[in-house]
Each structure stands twice: as structure tokens, then as C-alpha cells.
Amino acid sequence: MGTDAGTAQPAPPQSGRLGRPPRLSKDAIVAAARRLLEQEGVDKLSMRRLAKVLDSTAMALYHHVRDKDELLLLVLEDHARRFPHRELSEEPRARLLEAAQLLHDILADCPWIVRVLAADDLMAVSALWIVESIVDAAVACGCTPEDAVHVYRVIWYYTAGELLIRDTADRRRAEREEPPVRDTVMAGLDAEQFPRLASLASAWPDLTARDTHRRGLEGIVNGLLPA
Amino acid sequence: MGTDAGTAQPAPPQSGRLGRPPRLSKDAIVAAARRLLEQEGVDKLSMRRLAKVLDSTAMALYHHVRDKDELLLLVLEDHARRFPHRELSEEPRARLLEAAQLLHDILADCPWIVRVLAADDLMAVSALWIVESIVDAAVACGCTPEDAVHVYRVIWYYTAGELLIRDTADRRRAEREEPPVRDTVMAGLDAEQFPRLASLASAWPDLTARDTHRRGLEGIVNGLLPA
DNA sequence: ACCTGAACACCGTTCAAGT
DNA sequence: ACCTGAACACCGTTCAAGT
Numbered sequence: 416m417g418t419d420a421g422t423a424q425p426a427p428p429q430s431g432r433l434g435r436p437p438r439l440s441k442d443a444i445v446a447a448a449r450r451l452l453e454q455e456g457v458d459k460l461s462m463r464r465l466a467k468v469l470d471s472t473a474m475a476l477y478h479h480v481r482d483k484d485e486l487l488l489l490v491l492e493d494h495a496r497r498f499p500h501r502e503l504s505e506e507p508r509a510r511l512l513e514a515a516q517l518l519h520d521i522l523a524d525c526p527w528i529v530r531v532l533a534a535d536d537l538m539a540v541s542a543l544w545i546v547e548s549i550v551d552a553a554v555a556c557g558c559t560p561e562d563a564v565h566v567y568r569v570i571w572y573y574t575a576g577e578l579l580i581r582d583t584a585d586r587r588r589a590e591r592e593e594p595p596v597r598d599t600v601m602a603g604l605d606a607e608q609f610p611r612l613a614s615l616a617s618a619w620p621d622l623t624a625r626d627t628h629r630r631g632l633e634g635i636v637n638g639l640l641p642a
Numbered sequence: 643m644g645t646d647a648g649t650a651q652p653a654p655p656q657s658g659r660l661g662r663p664p665r666l667s668k669d670a671i672v673a674a675a676r677r678l679l680e681q682e683g684v685d686k687l688s689m690r691r692l693a694k695v696l697d698s699t700a701m702a703l704y705h706h707v708r709d710k711d712e713l714l715l716l717v718l719e720d721h722a723r724r725f726p727h728r729e730l731s732e733e734p735r736a737r738l739l740e741a742a743q744l745l746h747d748i749l750a751d752c753p754w755i756v757r758v759l760a761a762d763d764l765m766a767v768s769a770l771w772i773v774e775s776i777v778d779a780a781v782a783c784g785c786t787p788e789d790a791v792h793v794y795r796v797i798w799y800y801t802a803g804e805l806l807i808r809d810t811a812d813r814r815r816a817e818r819e820e821p822p823v824r825d826t827v828m829a830g831l832d833a834e835q836f837p838r839l840a841s842l843a844s845a846w847p848d849l850t851a852r853d854t855h856r857r858g859l860e861g862i863v864n865g866l867l868p869a
Numbered sequence: 870a871c872c873t874g875a876a877c878a879c880c881g882t883t884c885a886a887g888t
Numbered sequence: 889a890c891c892t893g894a895a896c897a898c899c900g901t902t903c904a905a906g907t
Contacts, residue, residue, distance in 0.1 A: 435870055436871085437870075463900085474901085474903095475872050477902090533807045533810035533811070537824045543836060544835070547838050563838070569858035579806060580763060608771070614787065631799065634865035662888065664889075701883085701892070704881095709881080873904105875903090875904095876902085884896100887891085
């Protein structure tokens with residue numbers, strides 16, 4: 416993973432061109448950013464640091480990408496293109512669920528993108544077909560086009576929330592040594608005032624199971640599709 | 643709103659105490675932060691700027707709050723305490739929905755807190771009773787305690803996602819002059835490849851209705867509660 | 870055309886020192 | 889006990905200049 420230098424090479428010098436030959440290229444920048452992201456996380460990705468990795472200066476990057484958000488979007492685009500292709504079922508309800516799951520799985524590898532994507536409610540262009548699939552499957556399930564967009568949007572909000580929260584919690588856990596505030600709050604709960612929460616206090620953290628998203632998705636789809 | 647100096651006063655000088663009398667107080671800091679947040683948004687809230695408003699230095703603030711996150715949490719706590727109280731229904735399903743709605747409404751005024759809260763999946767202590775209500779109502783609807791936590795968690799993910807996305811979109815719109823990427827992507831959609839999205843392109847933005855969250859909530863609850 | 874250095878206008882936080 | 893000034897270790901981005 417750290418040695419796939421293939422895509423990180425500077426662009427092949429085009430023959431007989433005017434101007435200085437480029438040392439950097441969009442591809443090389445995106446590849447380096449991907450590696451930095453994988454190895455050290457978003458918090459460590461700055462234009463200056465990325466430039467250092469590329470033996471260049473922060474300002475040189477701005478010749479190839481408009482700003483940091485565009486760079487992150489390019490990394491997502493690249494990731495979505497590489498992501499293993501999956502056949503979707505014919506049956507619309509199953510297709511809807513599978514597409515939603517795929518949306519989640521692609522983004523689960525780049526949870527930092529949620530903050531950028533949150534500005535819109537659409538995915539990267541190379542994953543737009545998933546959005547199309549969701550809306551289309553919802554219509555095939557009997558939704559009006561408007562309701563289908565609503566279904567998509569609820570799924571997207573839910574997915575974005577899950578990714579944001581899991582990612583934030585993961586990163587906090589990695590960087591701080593103290594236990595999360597939740598644990599101390601839960602431990603000190605007044606059982607008179609909050610009987611339910613108090614009785615669940617010890618079980619609460621463990622309930623963050625891996626299949627939470629999937630189970631919730633099924634419930635949401637059941638609740639939103641016409642009977 | 644800018645003149646409620648009442649809570650922004652330095653703490654009343656305690657009689658006969660040792661040490662230098664404090665010029666700042668937690669309350670004054672929180673009140674000033676709240677005003678800054680209301681008037682200028684999170685992006686403008688920095689420890690340095692807040693200190694300037696209080697005629698003090700950034701470092702003095704660290705004597706009263708541990709760090710910026712704690713300060714933001716204190717503002718939420720304050721906001722949740724002030725928030726108008728609402729009676730909840732007896733009927734468990736209605737109570738569940740009302741509590742979830744209340745959770746959303748309280749946070750809708752401080753959407754910037756989602757990034758801080760995202761580290762845990764619990765609310766501010768002064769709004770913990772809402773979480774208790776949701777879990778309790780879910781049990782009253784026939785959920786096991788574990789399923790009730792699951793229901794709460796799906797609602798929280800959905801709500802956090804909605805708040806995050808609406809807030810990010812709002813702030814982008816306020817600061818940039820260009821239209822969101824979504825509009826240009828949607829405008830350039832290949833109708834062959836994405837028939838559904840292309841046909842919805844013009845309608846998409848308008849579909850961000852105010853009641854989206856409420857409608858989605860009902861669907862989610864329908865889908866997650868036992869029949 | 871592509872890249873550099875210096876600068877602008879900031880951050881959160883720590884630390885030693887003052888009163 | 890409470891506050892200050894200076895400093896640390898950074899940010900993203902702009903701009904004029906170089907090759």
C-alpha cells in the first residue's frame with residue numbers, strides 16, 4: 416500500500432511542449448494525498464505537509480487544484496473509481512438496500528469526506544450512479560419521483576450522520592487517552608431520574624455493533640417505502 | 643438580543659476572599675460566546691476573538707474552561723436549559739416522536755455543536771431526559787431495551803446528519819458567491835446515463851423543504867418499531 | 870507554464886512571569 | 889487566584905517574482 420509508486424510519478428514529460436516541464440501532476444498529488452490520508456488521517460493532511468511529502472511547496476499545489484476541498488473531492492473520486500464493482504439485484508427493494516449499503520461502504524473508507532460532501536447532498540460524480548439507483552429503485556417500489564428523492568435524502572442524512580459520528584469517535588479515541596465523556600456521564604447517572612439509561616449504562620458502549628448501519632437502513636426503508 | 647448584559651457581568655465580587663478578584667467568570671464567557679455565535683456564526687468564534695470581546699486575552703479564558711470544546715458544550719448546556727419546556731404525550735409512539743422532534747429542535751439552534759457531540763452519542767446533560775424519554779417510549783412500544791437503544795441511535799444518526807448537512811450547506815451559501823457544486827453537476831447530467839436524476843434536476847433544490855426531518859422521522863419510527 | 874519565497878491573517882494551546 | 893505576554897507549532901491562501 417505504501418509502495419504503489421506507479422500512480423505517484425510525475426506526469427510523463429510530453430514531447431515538444433512550450434513552457435517549463437511540470438514536476439507535479441494532479442494524479443501525483445491525489446496519490447500522495449491518498450497515502451497520507453491512509454497512513455496518518457485527515458488531521459495530518461495539510462497543504463504544507465502534502466507538499467513536503469512531494470518535495471515541493473504548498474503553493475505549487477495550487478497550480479493543480481483549486482483548494483483543499485477540491486483536492487479531497489478528487490481523492491474521493493479516485494477511491495470511488497477503484498472501489499470493487501458490485502452487481503445489484505433486479506428486485507427493486509433489494510436493489511435499493513444494496514445501493515444504499517454500497518454508498519455507505521464506499522464512504523466508510525473516507526469518512527473525512529462527509530464534511531466536504533455535506534455542503535451538497537450529492538455524491539462524487541463517479542458514484543452518482545448509486546444515487547440514480549436508489550432513486551430509481553424507490554420509484555420502482557411505488558414512490559412518486561418526489562417521494563423517491565425524499566427516501567434518498569433520509570438515507571443520505573442517516574448515512575452521513577453514522578459516518579460522521581463513528582469517525583469522530585474513532586479519532587477522539589485515538590488521540591486522547593481519557594475515556595469519552597459519555598462513559599463518565601453514564602457512570603454517574605441518577606437511577607431515579609434516568610432509570611432506562613442507568614440500567615443500560617454498562618451495555619451502552621458495547622451496543623455500537625458493526626451492523627448498526629445495516630439494521631437501521633432496513634428499518635428506514637421499511638418505514639419509508641409505500642406498503 | 644445584543645443587550646442582555648445581565649448574564650454577561652463579571653461574577654459579583656465575593657466578600658473577604660483570598661487572591662485577586664476575578665474579572666471573568668464562566669457565565670460571562672458563555673454568555674459572550676453565545677452572542678458571538680448568534681451574531682457571527684461558529685466560523686468566527688475563536689478563543690482570541692472571544693477574549694477581545696470580553697476585553698481580555700485568549701489565555702485568561704483557559705482559567706475558566708478546559709478547552710474550546712468544553713466551552714461549546716457549556717453554550718449548548720445553557721441553550722438547552724433555556725429552551726421552552728414542552729409536555730410530551732402519554733401515548734408512547736407519539737411521545738417517542740415528540741421527544742425526537744424536541745431533540746432536533748434544540749440542536750437546530752446550535753448546529754455547530756454536532757461536530758462536538760459527534761464524539762459521543764449522548765446529548766448535553768440538561769437534555770439527557772430527552773434521550774431517556776426516547777429510549778423509554780421505545781420500550782413502551784414493545785422494544786427490548788437493546789432495540790430501544792438501537793432506535794435511539796438511528797434517530798440520533800439521522801438527526802445529526804440532517805443538522806450537519808443543512809448547516810454546512812447554509813454556511814457555504816452564506817460565504818461563497820458561486821452556486822453549489824450540485825447545481826452545476828445536476829445541470830450537466832447525461833440524461834441517458836442518469837434518467838431519474840436528470841428528470842429531477844430542476845426540482846431537486848426545491849425539495850429541501852422545512853418538514854423533511856419530521857417526515858423522515860415518522861418513516862424511521864414506523865420502520866423501526868415492532869408492528 | 871510552472872514553481873518559489875515571503876507574507877497575510879489567522880488558529881489552539883503552553884508556559885513562565887507578574888500582581 | 890487570576891491574568892498577561894510571548895512563544896510554539898501550526899493553518900489555508902494570495903501575490904509578486906523568478907525560470
